[in-house]
Amino acid sequence: MGIKTYEDYYNRLLDMKPNVYIDGEKVDRSDPRLQPGINVIKESYDRANDPEYEDLCVATSHITGKKINRFTHIHQSKDDLLKKQMMTRVLCHRVGGCIQRCMGIDCMNALSVVTYEIDEAFGTDYYKRWEKFLRYFQENDITGNCAQTDCKGDRLKRPHEQVDPDLYLRVVETRKDGIIVRGAKICNTVAPYADEIIAIPTRFMTDKDKDYAVAFAIPGDTEGVKLLCRPAYQHKRKKLDAPAAHLGDVESFTIFDDVFVPKERVFMNGNEDPRVTPFAGFLALLFAHFHRHSYTGCKPAVSEILSSTAALVAEYNGIEKEKHVKEKLSHVIGVAELVFAAGEASAYRGEKAPSGTFIPDEILTNAGRRLAGEEIYNEYKTLADLAGGLSVTLPLEGDFYNEETGELANKYIMRNPNVSAENVHRLFRMIEGAIGSEIAGLGQVAGLHGGGSPQMETITMMARYDLEKLKSIAKYLAGIEKELPRYTRPTVTPRAIIERFRQMYPALVKK
Numbered sequence: 001m002g003i004k005t006y007e008d009y010y011n012r013l014l015d016m017k018p019n020v021y022i023d024g025e026k027v028d029r030s031d032p033r034l035q036p037g038i039n040v041i042k043e044s045y046d047r048a049n050d051p052e053y054e055d056l057c058v059a060t061s062h063i064t065g066k067k068i069n070r071f072t073h074i075h076q077s078k079d080d081l082l083k084k085q086m087m088t089r090v091l092c093h094r095v096g097g098c099i100q101r102c103m104g105i106d107c108m109n110a111l112s113v114v115t116y117e118i119d120e121a122f123g124t125d126y127y128k129r130w131e132k133f134l135r136y137f138q139e140n141d142i143t144g145n146c147a148q149t150d151c152k153g154d155r156l157k158r159p160h161e162q163v164d165p166d167l168y169l170r171v172v173e174t175r176k177d178g179i180i181v182r183g184a185k186i187c188n189t190v191a192p193y194a195d196e197i198i199a200i201p202t203r204f205m206t207d208k209d210k211d212y213a214v215a216f217a218i219p220g221d222t223e224g225v226k227l228l229c230r231p232a233y234q235h236k237r238k239k240l241d242a243p244a245a246h247l248g249d250v251e252s253f254t255i256f257d258d259v260f261v262p263k264e265r266v267f268m269n270g271n272e273d274p275r276v277t278p279f280a281g282f283l284a285l286l287f288a289h290f291h292r293h294s295y296t297g298c299k300p301a302v303s304e305i306l307s308s309t310a311a312l313v314a315e316y317n318g319i320e321k322e323k324h325v326k327e328k329l330s331h332v333i334g335v336a337e338l339v340f341a342a343g344e345a346s347a348y349r350g351e352k353a354p355s356g357t358f359i360p361d362e363i364l365t366n367a368g369r370r371l372a373g374e375e376i377y378n379e380y381k382t383l384a385d386l387a388g389g390l391s392v393t394l395p396l397e398g399d400f401y402n403e404e405t406g407e408l409a410n411k412y413i414m415r416n417p418n419v420s421a422e423n424v425h426r427l428f429r430m431i432e433g434a435i436g437s438e439i440a441g442l443g444q445v446a447g448l449h450g451g452g453s454p455q456m457e458t459i460t461m462m463a464r465y466d467l468e469k470l471k472s473i474a475k476y477l478a479g480i481e482k483e484l485p486r487y488t489r490p491t492v493t494p495r496a497i498i499e500r501f502r503q504m505y506p507a508l509v510k511k
């Protein structure tokens with residue numbers, strides 16, 4: 001069976017060579033600063049082994065027919081997309097934030113479509129290589145990350161125009177048995193506790209950027225890979241243990257210092273075959289697309305964690321029935337439901353790509369993700385607003401247990417007389433983590449930029465949306481046009497995207 005346990009995963013991490021750097025120190029994967037992030041990934045293994053969650057967290061592999069962890073599954077149907085979305089929501093509730101394992105599988109789904117398309121176009125064998133990797137990925141319940149975001153240097157310049165050519169990850173040499181890559185990827189969640197780092201391009205590439213059209217997967221401790229890591233967690237607790245206290249995240253600035261990637265792990269290489277270069281942008285977009293669909297599962301969960309905490313603190317503060325409280329909570333709840341509904345509807349309107357992978361609708365997924373990104377700071381504001389200042393000025397835990405100050409601290413933290421001092425303390429300790437900790441700062445920026453900044457969703461949507469069709473309504477109402485063509489809702493089906501790309505690439509590809 002392709003479902004492993006947390007112990008299997010953790011033991012693999014312990015076997016990896018140390019190439020994690022934290023604050024100037026080189027450490028191995030047992031470093032306690034990585035543990036809060038590893039705790040989050042643990043949930044994805046534990047629930048796949050929990051019969052109560054099997055319907056969501058276990059899938060059937062389309063290549064082997066075996067039971068596998070859904071975080072290693074390639075979506076074959078609308079139902080798969082819906083289950084992935086709900087699994088993401090449910091697991092995020094359980095860990096108190098981002099479940100972190102979606103990037104790797106979103107990237108694998110994108111690779112399934114794009115490697116297939118490249119092979120269809122040029123008779124190459126990228127899909128076969130990728131499928132072999134998928135077997136290994138599923139059989140061993142591998143945790144992968146997605147290293148997409150390049151350093152990018154001057155944002156307005158293309159990769160080949162940068163002063164330093166290494167500001168986007170590139171192939172510096174193609175050998176018979178593989179490639180040498182140089183560059184760095186930034187903002188890499190999970191990298192120090194991923195088995196595999198999966199690198200893909202970040203944007204469309206022109207003919208002159210062919211060396212940057214590269215995708216591959218390598219073990220996280222491969223020679224030459226240096227992970228400069230920034231852990232984010234909360235104050236360590238001594239007394240009041242709670243699920244939320246274990247949440248953490250580690251971001252990596254991942255440097256590829258002339259790293260060898262064996263040929264069987266290379267899934268796109270414009271340096272060897274420049275014809276594949278236009279597919280870099282297609283892959284970048286498709287990963288973003290799958291990842292934005294995952295966001296329609298995780299972001300509602302984050303909104304619900306914030307709104308549930310806000311509702312509880314309002315009760316503890318005695319203001320629960322106030323009109324402004326209801327209005328503020330209903331806004332957050334409404335956004336969460338709309339974002340989730342956009343993801344659900346995009347699954348219903350999805351389609352199978354020629355590779356067999358099921359892809360959600362593009363306009364809806366982007367509209368949902370953008371709404372989530374635009375609302376994130378407002379949601380944190382609602383919790384901060386209803387909780388009051390103690391959320392970030394709460395005395396440290398020890399003062400509540402100190403012989404001299406403990407009783408006094410508990411006396412003065414009381415609000416609603418029906419709620420014990422310990423429960424008020426517990427709640428504010430959690431709120432401190434949710435809005436005042438390092439992980440809270442990270443969560444806010446992740447909610448804005450993760451999966452692409454709202455501006456990126458706008459660009460994608462408007463590249464697809466038929467504005468002329470939209471204007472026809474106004475032209476009819478103003479009497480400029482006599483007829484109004486019957487309305488059909490704006491949708492861009494995955495088939496249409498692929499067909500458009502298939503038509504586009506002969507013009508883009510230099511034969």
Ligand SMILES: Cc1cc2nc3c(=O)[nH]c(=O)nc-3n(C[C@H](O)[C@H](O)[C@H](O)COP(=O)(O)OP(=O)(O)OC[C@H]3O[C@@H](n4cnc5c(N)ncnc54)[C@H](O)[C@@H]3O)c2cc1C
Pocket residue numbers: 103145146147148149152155156186187188189190442445446449450451452453455456
């Ligand atoms: C917590 C967190 C986790 C993340 N995890 C991952 C991960 O696991 N893997 C991964 O690959 N990435 C990850 N990301 C990166 C994320 O995808 C990027 O942050 C996002 O795509 C924005 O890119 P950037 O950070 O380089 O910002 P920039 O692209 O520099 O954006 C900054 C601003 O500049 C604008 N801008 C940028 N380029 C242009 C242009 N050409 N013209 C006009 N305006 C422009 C943007 O719209 C934005 O307003 C993560 C980010 C965060 C915050």
